[in-house]
Amino acid sequence: xxxxxxxxxxxxxxxxxxxxxxxxxxxxxxxxxxxxxxxxxxxxxxxxxxxxxxxxxxxxxxxxxxxxxxxxxxxxxxxxxxxxxxxxxxxxxxxxxxxxxxxxxxxxxxxxx
Amino acid sequence: xxxxxxxxxxxxxxxxxxxxxxxxxxxxxxxxxxxxxxxxxxxxxxxxxxxxxxxxxxxxxxxxxxxxxxxxxxxxxxxxxxxxxxxxxxxxxxxxxxxxxxxxxxxxxxxxx
Numbered sequence: 087x088x089x090x091x092x093x094x095x096x097x098x099x100x101x102x103x104x105x106x107x108x109x110x111x112x113x114x115x116x117x118x119x120x121x122x123x124x125x126x127x128x129x130x131x132x133x134x135x136x137x138x139x140x141x142x143x144x145x146x147x148x149x150x151x152x153x154x155x156x157x158x159x160x161x162x163x164x165x166x167x168x169x170x171x172x173x174x175x176x177x178x179x180x181x182x183x184x185x186x187x188x189x190x191x192x193x194x195x196x197x198x199x
Numbered sequence: 200x201x202x203x204x205x206x207x208x209x210x211x212x213x214x215x216x217x218x219x220x221x222x223x224x225x226x227x228x229x230x231x232x233x234x235x236x237x238x239x240x241x242x243x244x245x246x247x248x249x250x251x252x253x254x255x256x257x258x259x260x261x262x263x264x265x266x267x268x269x270x271x272x273x274x275x276x277x278x279x280x281x282x283x284x285x286x287x288x289x290x291x292x293x294x295x296x297x298x299x300x301x302x303x304x305x306x307x308x309x310x311x312x
Contacts, residue, residue, distance in 0.1 A: 090242075117298065126208070128289060129243075129302040136298060144299060145200075176242060184293075185231045185250035188300065190242035 088112050092177050092191035099167040099198045107162040107194050109177030117180045118160035119144070119188070120152065122173040129176065135160055167198045201226040201294040205303035212280050213311045220275040220306050222264075222290030231293035232273040233300070234264055238286045246288075249273065260284070285310045 093108045111118065119134035121144075131144030135154040149171060151163040160179075164171060174195050178188040202225045212218055224230055231250045235243040247258025254266040264275045273290060287307045293300040 119300075121302075126304055128203075128205075128304040129291075131299060131301070134298055142298070145301070178243075184295075185248065187233055187245040187248055188243070190235075190244075192240075192242045 090191035111179040115179035203303035211309040218277045224292040233291040235289045
């Protein structure tokens with residue numbers, strides 16, 4: 087059981103470049119989300135999805151796009167990377183009921199120069 | 200929206216000593232509360248959760264936490280710390296349908312031999 091798989095593990099971008107962080111889960115979880123982790127700030131929710139075709143904004147959505155065409159995949163797109171987006175990104179998923187905990191991937195470390 | 204405060208950025212304890220990590224939350228109703236642990240370079244692993252019932256909850260690795268509504272707290276405890284407990288610990292709160300889970304800034308635990 088692979089759980090939540092994130093690719094790539096590391097990425098370096100130049101300002102203005104675009105890229106997609108991939109996230110896939112094999113647990114048939116309806117809910118998926120993206121967080122960014124910055125020192126001293128914990129994890130902050132970027133976007134989340136409660137099912138295929140449904141997405142919503144979290145606490146810090148600006149500069150990021152998401153889509154959910156399948157239950158398994160939830161990619162995060164940076165259309166024009168900025169140095170402020172240097173961070174560690176975590177994808178997480180959970181099942182119903184509402185009190186279920188999140189299952190996390192191992193993260194993607196992104197540096198924007 | 201709900202929020203979490205972890206007052207201690209860094210705590211150092213001796214191996215074998217007891218541990219208490221503090222967590223205060225803000226939410227108008229009964230929240231869903233979680234403690235996660237993160238080892239270096241890894242994703243987050245669930246230690247325990249609370250959503251109703253007995254206010255003292257047991258988790259993995261010998262951890263427990265107590266929900267105190269009057270103090271809006273959910274402190275994590277362990278009676279005897281092991282060197283392998285050195286990690287970063289995050290408290291999280293979910294409200295409503297728990298689609299928007301908020302994390303504290305984290306507490307880094309160092310264990311002295």
